Amino acid sequence: MSDSVKPSGADEIPFRNPGWAGNTGEFDLTEELVRGEEYVGDLPAHGGHPGRAPTYPYMLKDREPEAPLFEGPYEERFEKIRSRFPTARAALLPALNLAQEIRGHISQDTMREVGGMLGLSDAYVRGVATFYTMYNKRPVGRFLIQVCTNISCNLCGGDEVLAAFLEATETEMGETTEDGLFTVMEVECLAACGTPTAIQINSRYFENVTPADVPAILDRLRDEAS
Ligand code: FES
Known part of the structure; x- marks a missing residue:
């Protein structure tokens, strides 16, 4: 530029x-x-494709489903969100994002709380939160592994990568491992079609993933969690 x-x-x-x-x-x-x-996460020291979006800003060490919303440092961030949008409705998506960052998922109670703070009806908030798959409506593991099986990734073995993650974590789709570390999901296109198979772990991308990469990726995540 x-x-x-x-x-x-x-x-x-x-x-x-x-x-x-x-x-x-x-x-x-x-x-x-x-x-x-x-x-704000640091760049991963290794792994992933050099072209990846090198960030995982949502990755907190521990998420607390019962944590108070928008208190302490979150209060300031919530106010910043409010100040940057002209209406409460416009601020709803980032406010839900922030709530998910704190609690890890958006429960019915969280929808009601966020709606109350923004002056929006339960029905409106529920309609928005349930429309977007990026809001977890139930608790997920510390690492949410989303495997793309859309066209490009499918042609390059996305189904096999998904199967490898499910087998390695000994879970069914959407289940969380007993240690609370991993939830594996299938997702639509992650907009990394040029480097299939693409997976997203929390907010971090890994590209050109093959089934052979799965054990190393899981080991690395276990290391990060320990
Ligand atoms: S098809 Fe997988 S990222 Fe687009």
Whole structure:
């Protein structure tokens, strides 16, 4: 990009997560400013494809399904979300995102709480939350492994990668392992069709995955969890 078309403030913004809209410079905000430093992941030391979106900002060490919503450091982030959107309805998606970051899933109670804080009806919030598969409606493991089996990935063995994860974790689709670490799901296109098979683990992408890679990926996640 030439200097003449760089957005204002782009020089000061660290190039950390090219997929994150804040880095356009439009708001002169860093990811750390919006999410809080402790919620921004470092680049994975190894693994994955070099072209991946190198981030996993939602990955907290422990999610607490009963944690209070939007208190402490989350209160400021919630207020930032509110201030950036013209209406409560427009703020609903990021507010649900933040709630999922805290609690790991969006239960009926969480939908009611978020709706109450935004002044939206239960029915409206439920309609939005149940429309998007990215909101987990029930608890998932610490690592949510989503395997793409859509066209490109399917042609390159996506079904076999999915089967390998299910076999290695000894789970059925959507089940969580007894140690609470892994939930394996099948998903539609992850928009990484050029490097199939693509999988998404929490917010982190791995590309060009084959069944042979599965044990190493799981070992690495177990290491991260220990
Ligand atoms: S088909 Fe798998 S990422 Fe698009």
